[in-house]
Structures are given as structure tokens and as C-alpha cells.
Amino acid sequence: MCMSVKKDRVNIAVSKDIAERLARIAEGQGMTQFALANQILSLGLDLIEQGYTLQQIREVALFFRVMIELESVPIPGRLLDKLIADMYKANPEVVHRAWCEAGRMLASYVKAVFGSIEVAASLVPYISKIVPAKRFEVKAEGDVFVMETLGVGYSTESVEATAKAVHCFLDELGYEVKESITAPGILKVKALKK
Structure with a gap:
């Protein structure tokens, strides 16, 4: 991981395909890559600190999608x-x-x-x-x-x-x-x- 510090920002190296996806999604959301990356990392880190694994996060998101698509009501x-x-x-x-x-x-x-x-x-x-x-x-x-x-x-x-x-x-x-x-x-x- 390559990191360089500029004032209150830190650069983190990611693979090319991840950087391209981040750029595409940020543009589609009307956000900067910096803002989107911060939100994604903040949310992911919060969930991991609460004890969720990366696999559990993926599966909970999938299950939530299924519940919405089936119009399930708790x-x-x-x-x-x-x-x-x-x-x-x-x-x-x-x-x-x-x-x-x-x-x-x-x-x-x-x-x-x-x-x-x-x-x-x-x-x-x-x-x-x-x-x-x-x-x-x-x-x-x-x-x-x-x-x-x-x-x-x-x-x-x-x-x-x-x-x-x-x-x-x-x-x-x-x-x-x-x-x-x-x-x-x-x-x-x-x-x-x-």
C-alpha cells in the first residue's frame, strides 16, 4: 500500500479496475472520488468495527435487496x-x-x-x-x-x-x-x- 500525506488527505493505492469503477460511480452519483471513497471506507470500517466480516456485509446487502424486491414488510x-x-x-x-x-x-x-x-x-x-x-x-x-x-x-x-x-x-x-x-x-x- 502506497501512502502519501497532503495536509488532511492520505493517498491510498488501489488496483486499476477499482479506481476505474470508483471514478465511474462517483461521476454517476455526482460526487468526487474523494467524497465517495471516504463514505465507502467510513461505512465499511464502521461495520467491521461492529464485528461484521466482509462476507457478512456482502450477504446482508444481498439479503436486504431481496427483501426490498419481494416487498417484504417486517x-x-x-x-x-x-x-x-x-x-x-x-x-x-x-x-x-x-x-x-x-x-x-x-x-x-x-x-x-x-x-x-x-x-x-x-x-x-x-x-x-x-x-x-x-x-x-x-x-x-x-x-x-x-x-x-x-x-x-x-x-x-x-x-x-x-x-x-x-x-x-x-x-x-x-x-x-x-x-x-x-x-x-x-x-x-x-x-x-x-
Whole structure:
């Protein structure tokens, strides 16, 4: 790293391709390269000082993008569970259709953005940190898909709704559900490629 000091500035050497990208993005943002580099480095250093690794920063940013693109809305888990349970008691078919549609929409997104469920499964370690579940594991290897969750939903109705979404998600991706276990707070699904 080559550094030279001029008053309150320090020059840091970067590779040519990084310098070109910085120049292009700074111009597109209407900023100087100095200002953009300062903001990027300040933010990155703040996150690293908070304990994030570079890989975690990339994956959190990707996950945030996915949440925005899917128009996800954060809602307390217990409130969502109550809404599902109340609606399920009134009209279970409406709940199943809505959650099935959500599962199919997510599958279409996975196909369009990630290409396959195997690639999308790489986000699971980060999703598992924000979903209201004590355990959230997904394995998608070859022709086999297995999802095991513990603490997903507080009621039988919400677990059944989630199961419907997962079944429709898998069907849309070309999997056939072979095993599905549901109980309050528990969902396990095993599926094979059709």
C-alpha cells in the first residue's frame, strides 16, 4: 500500500479496475472520488468495527435487496401468527391460496434472480438469523431438498399456512413433496426433484 500525506488527505493505492469503477460511480452519483471513497471506507470500517466480516456485509446487502424486491414488510411474529390463526379459523381455503401464491411468487423470484434453489440456499444462514425460528435449516443438494424448522409459528394454523407456501414453492421449482411434518412450532419438509 502506497501512502502519501497532503495536509488532511492520505493517498491510498488501489488496483486499476477499482479506481476505474470508483471514478465511474462517483461521476454517476455526482460526487468526487474523494467524497465517495471516504463514505465507502467510513461505512465499511464502521461495520467491521461492529464485528461484521466482509462476507457478512456482502450477504446482508444481498439479503436486504431481496427483501426490498419481494416487498417484504417486517411484522412481529406473534402478530402475524394471530392474524393467520384468526383468518384460518374463518376461511382456511383463503389462507392456503394466499400462502400458496406467496410460495409460487418466491419460487419465480428464486428462478429469475438466483437460477436455482441451490444457489438461493446460500442465503439461509442469514435468513435464519432474522426469521422468528429457533432453528431454520435448508439443504438443497442434487435432487433432494430438506427443510427443518423449529419455532416457526406459534399455532398449528400458522405452521399449516407456512407448509402450504413451502409446498407450492417446491412444486413451482420442480420438486415433489415426499414428507411433510407439521405441529405447533415445527415444520419439516422433504422433497425430491420430479
